[in-house]
Amino acid sequence: MSNIVLIGAQWGDEGKGKIIDILTEKSDYIVRYQGGNNAGHTVKYADKKFVLHLIPSGILRSGKKCLIGNGVVLDPEAFFEEIETLEKKGVSVKGRLFVSDQAHLIFPYHRLFDTLREESGASQKIGTTQRGIGPCYEDKMARLGIRVADLVGEPQFFEKRLRHVLEIKNKILSKIYHHKPLRPAACIKPYLAYRTRLIPYAANTSLILNKAIGNGKKILFEGAQGTLLDVDHGTYPYVTSSNASAGGALTGTGVGPTQIDEVVGVIKAYTTRVGEGPFPTEFPEDLVKKIRDKGEEYGATTGRPRRCGWFDAVIGRHAVSVNGISSLAVMKLDVLDELREIKICTGYRYKSKILKDFPSNVEILKRCSPVYESHRGWLGNISGLKRYQDFPPAAKKYLRRIEQLMETPIKIISVGSNRAQTVMLS
Ligand code: GDP
Ligand code: IMO
């Protein structure tokens, strides 16, 4: 076991941060490969709590090297704010945090477009985090993006490029959104100030990673969001704008597929989703409240209440397939402690058919109703358990059924938010 890609196998917030923190112990480099500060990864140990948005969760273990890959979109304001928060809490990033010089930069106009679009009603509302993520990836694909390398290079070239892009943005702002144009100086000045601060972090991270792999170092690829939010494999258009699935780890870092040894899929023992979009197993109102309260299901980035539902093996199998998941980490099993009955969705009913495979058409997905099987709850507190053999038989049965439906072994079980509340299976 050496190079591991860790991905969310549902709609994000599965508990990736907690597992990254645990796997970091045996890794040398931890690298984010997509998304940006739309992510919120929580790590808790002793009485400390950290929420990482942009910086890899591995930063909390001293000495570990952390990289932000070329596939990430970087908001410098958020980046430096996060470093300050970490340093205030006694976590030093000096000499062990690097940012790809190919990563695209988020500018104020990206955030503005994200908000204007969500509020305009002209397009369908996605319920984005309004961090400018989508508009920044759009510019990357439209070849209108500005990268870290542009910013840390000669200031006059950066300024020229930004003025050119702003001209286009201002036309769209005034003609489509009837919004006042942005002043170039208001954008250029703060970014030139970030430039000086960003220079020590900018690097060719692909080169760093490939050299490290050559020297036998272990790499942990930290996925953000989740497979069902992936721009290709998710519930399009209700997705984020990057490849959150395992493939993104390669293009988002500049490491080849032959270097990956394992893909760990993180799943909650139930399902949650933030934002708009279809969610076949969503709970009725009474259960939402119960699980949301017990599971503290509020967004780590925006604080929005998360939608909650039963475990869905259809999306689970889809995630196993598109990511090539080799093992599972099942999170938040303790949240189901008080339920008399627990359901698992094994298929979708659409018109007169039973679908076993995840449908690509979002209108079909919206109209699918889940086919459930029912399991008896264990009705006991499992949050202090340390060994699998001590788990109540009903909990073991539930886990074995998930394994069977997903045709993938469970290697990690999480029974609480703290680092110590984790059971490793061999
Ligand atoms: P991520 O985005 O995938 O890293 O997940 P988030 O940090 O957004 O959300 C997961 C939440 O569940 C956080 O508040 C964690 O502290 C919490 N958590 C993680 N594992 C467990 C667990 O096994 N039990 C409980 N009760 N909470 C957990
Ligand atoms: P982590 O890494 C859960 C969701 C948003 C919205 C959609 C698009 O903590 O699991 P965006 O701002 O990315 O354009 O929003 O994606 N979303 C997440 N949901 N966890 C996340 O990250 C998310 N990042 C984005 O709520 O539905």
Ligand code: MG
């Ligand atoms: Mg999160």
